[in-house]
Amino acid sequence: MTISKGPQLFPREEYLRRLAAVKKEMAQRDIDAFIVSSPANITYLSGHTAHTAYVPQGLVISMQEEEPTFIMRRMDAPAAIHESFLNRNNVIGYPENLIANPEKDGYDVIIDFLHERGLANRGVGLEPGFLTLKQFGRGQDKFAIRLPKARIVDCSRAIDWIRLVKSDLEIAVMREAAAIADAAIMRAAAVIRPGVREADAAAEVVGTLIRGANGKPGTAIAPYCMCSSPRTGTAHIRWSDDVFREDSQINLEVGAVRQGYTAALMRTYIIGKPSDRLRRLHEAEVAGLEAALNTVRPGATCSDVANAFYRTLEKQGFTKESRCGYAIGIDWTEPTASLRDGDTTVLKPNMTFHVMLGNWVEEDFGYAISETFRVTDSGSEALTTAPRKLFEL
Amino acid sequence: MTISKGPQLFPREEYLRRLAAVKKEMAQRDIDAFIVSSPANITYLSGHTAHTAYVPQGLVISMQEEEPTFIMRRMDAPAAIHESFLNRNNVIGYPENLIANPEKDGYDVIIDFLHERGLANRGVGLEPGFLTLKQFGRGQDKFAIRLPKARIVDCSRAIDWIRLVKSDLEIAVMREAAAIADAAIMRAAAVIRPGVREADAAAEVVGTLIRGANGKPGTAIAPYCMCSSPRTGTAHIRWSDDVFREDSQINLEVGAVRQGYTAALMRTYIIGKPSDRLRRLHEAEVAGLEAALNTVRPGATCSDVANAFYRTLEKQGFTKESRCGYAIGIDWTEPTASLRDGDTTVLKPNMTFHVMLGNWVEEDFGYAISETFRVTDSGSEALTTAPRKLFEL
Incomplete structure (x- = not known):
């Protein structure tokens, strides 16, 4: 059975307005995809508030899509479906065998997703300050290694400056x-x-x-x-x-x-x-x-x-x-x-x-x-x- | 006036025993200094539990010193003096103008300390997974740039494996x-x-x-x-x-x-x-x-x-x-x-x-x-x- 959508704090238009501001910034920086890793920025752009940032996760904004795609631990995906404004198909849970796995982790799934969607060959925005996985290793180098054709752009605080002015x-x-x-x-x-x-x-x-x-x-x-x-x-x-x-x-x-x-x-x-x-x-x-x-x-x-x-x-x-x-x-x-x-x-x-x-x-x-x-x-x-x-x- | 020492959870010998185990590991890795950044590892090796890891901090273990030196935001140093087993002289608070300062931060103070103590030219252990400063930038590259003569050694989880077995x-x-x-x-x-x-x-x-x-x-x-x-x-x-x-x-x-x-x-x-x-x-x-x-x-x-x-x-x-x-x-x-x-x-x-x-x-x-x-x-x-x-x- 599928989980129901919970009560929404803000109307869909509010999130689309915020996303439009981020996409405008993405256009200025000439990036096609933005992997949002800051938990606060993920909340801002999706309504998701559950405690899920203890393992790799990323809200992937594509210039070609209205809604972002939220990639996260499978165990935590139902919470995102329930809490966020996102269409359920835009919440992707990655397998549990990527937890505490030194060979492959959730960042690999995010990178695979960029390749599948044709987003791996142009500008990709990251928030490096939130990429380091505290408990099981480092995440950042992986993006450089596995996205050799992409132009990686440090987008630290880009979204934070947008959310400085509240609605x-x-x-x-x-x-x-x-x-x-x-x-x-x-x-x-x-x-x-x-x-x-x-x-x-x-x-x-x-x-x-x-x-x-x-x-x-x-x-x-x-x-x-x-x-x-x-x-x-x-x-x-x-x-x-x-x-x-x-x-x-x-x-x-x-x-x-x-x-x-x-x-x-x-x-x-x-x-x-x-x-x-x-x-x-x-x-x-x-x-x-x-x-x-x-x-x-x-x-x-x-x-x-x-x-x-x-x-x-x-x-x-x-x-x-x-x-x-x-x-x-x-x-x-x-x-x-x-x-x-x-x-x-x-x-x-x-x-x-x-x-x-x-x-x-x-x-x-x-x-x-x-x-x-x-x-x-x-x-x-x-x-x-x-x-x-x-x-x- | 100075702050009093709080009640100690463990006797000094317990901390020295833990530090001895870490120094044994440091010797095997041929490092003279270990900059401990994991809050849990800092608690393990000092008794400090206050909420201070939101800005750069580091517990610096030197092979030449019995006690480590805890370098942290000045505002938070009294808590470390009160809670930890450390001698008060081994708690160093760095100035408040390094907070939210894009030019220089607490990591620079830690690096300066290594230079002053003659620890900048040999092996230096880091826990890279805890170095990224979430809110104001990246910390890791700074160590490579400002410690050009040091051999930086990734010591992730070295202390965590030691503390796996409890006393x-x-x-x-x-x-x-x-x-x-x-x-x-x-x-x-x-x-x-x-x-x-x-x-x-x-x-x-x-x-x-x-x-x-x-x-x-x-x-x-x-x-x-x-x-x-x-x-x-x-x-x-x-x-x-x-x-x-x-x-x-x-x-x-x-x-x-x-x-x-x-x-x-x-x-x-x-x-x-x-x-x-x-x-x-x-x-x-x-x-x-x-x-x-x-x-x-x-x-x-x-x-x-x-x-x-x-x-x-x-x-x-x-x-x-x-x-x-x-x-x-x-x-x-x-x-x-x-x-x-x-x-x-x-x-x-x-x-x-x-x-x-x-x-x-x-x-x-x-x-x-x-x-x-x-x-x-x-x-x-x-x-x-x-x-x-x-x-x-």
Whole structure:
């Protein structure tokens, strides 16, 4: 029996519009076939979100075909048929004996497909950064060896730049994700107390990220970081075996995922009263956050936004070494625009960013605040709406 | 102020023993420096588990030094000082302006370090499968270009083969993880009911994976898959927006993580009475599972174990296309031994495997059962102990 088509997040026209933009780019680069390997780009162009990138896979876009062809492990093909907008004939599962097989793997099937479709003799676009197969060897050289007549073109980030500007349909989904992130941040404020295990609080917060908000559940679990005293100077520890204590400070970073789209949010919590230093840093960071968001408008650059933050922070006697954020959408961090000094990307309406103001001041002292926002026609709109306060618990 | 050293999972001698085994391998390959990039191998050799592999990092082992040097993003260095057994001077954070910087990145800092330490003119081991930086470019060529006098040696999987056999200390941690996996599987049986949203059940199961068992919390969230009707023919969908219904079947795969070590477990649930076909498949799979576990003993091969399963299943009128499992430990799937036909790896005591008998028979029909087990001196011991039943809810 065949699997049914699942509910579709976006209409077919939305995917065809995205594909048209990619094909325009392909034409400019004079390539006939584009082997898309980035999981986020595959989600963008097909609607597929299942966890399948742990083995070779590729979404092959041909200039001659309206729809791409998704080549993947056979075990995972039914998920793609169910989730994606693709015609079922455009999902090809390769045999299981290519898994953990040092002689031949899924990339060979993709290469065979190019030969069969007459796409092996002209320009072929790759995303080399996603071709290396982590667990069982290298994938990239194989393309050069087995496609000797093709002109291999590095198309890294070509699709990522296209998806930097979201459609209104995408913004609506990110808004759902943002509401979930807000709920998780508020749940943390409700459950973090002296004597509570960090793991028990994490279970509540992650549970909220999954249960969702406004009747819309989360649909995946993004990396979760809860760095509490004495670890507030660290950025990416999940949680520890400790319990919270009087005077514990907790820096929380959550990502809520709704049908592939992520909204991220950070807040800082203190059990009891904050130190003067923490309070001053919080006030400086909030002022910097507002200065950054007030700088956002179409025509401003990422660098302008970052520098608005840095200058405000410096006026209050603090500095931040790391960048101020990055484009966000599918799969959390997008690899294109950065909110950092010198990034000349010009903002456009419906670009979305995570303005990430985590500031790890010393090895044992840090602070976190952030928002997920979109660029509007005239400024910025924070999609996340949790209070911009230092939560005193 | 400096960050404190966190509680250590293993004594220093355990890490030095592991490093000695790696250095023996380095001597055989005539390399002076080994740049370890696999996050699981870094955990194995240092105790570091924080989420830091999203940007370039490397644990550099030198034949001249007892301890390795961990080079990573500055923001993340405090986590490594806190978590790892390394002397704080052996953790080097590189500047934040190397993030999202197309001119220079963390790999350049690692290469500079090799030059400074006089390690740039002889054999240098790499794990190329982990060098490609997903988001901001390619890392591998840089080593060839900037280390022209070095002999670059592909050391892929060298450490993975060493960590295939666990110490008793590692087995103890995996036993804690297995108890958490058992608890999660039982929690699913308690909460899956008609009318319950899949997301609400997922929140409960994941919550259990975080809260843990026997007073030992989970310490990270592994990929989670709950494939319910009409998606039982899929393998890696997280969950959906649906509610469970009368007659829903649910195939659940959980991974419990305890301080870096994973135990995985799969079970199948049915609301109401199973179809005859599902019941027969369940019985055949359990018989196959037992045949496989009864074949495990030091001296048998992975292929022997897989074929014991396949032959038993075939006698009952079923087949399974995919492999029967893989080595498991740090980071879930280890990239070495596979329980598949033709894998001649000889079993040794304290190797650990996930015997993974998920069987996606048709696009719309599948079944899942598995155990995490260790090889004992004379046979096998399942670390996971949930009932091997088809859960009828």
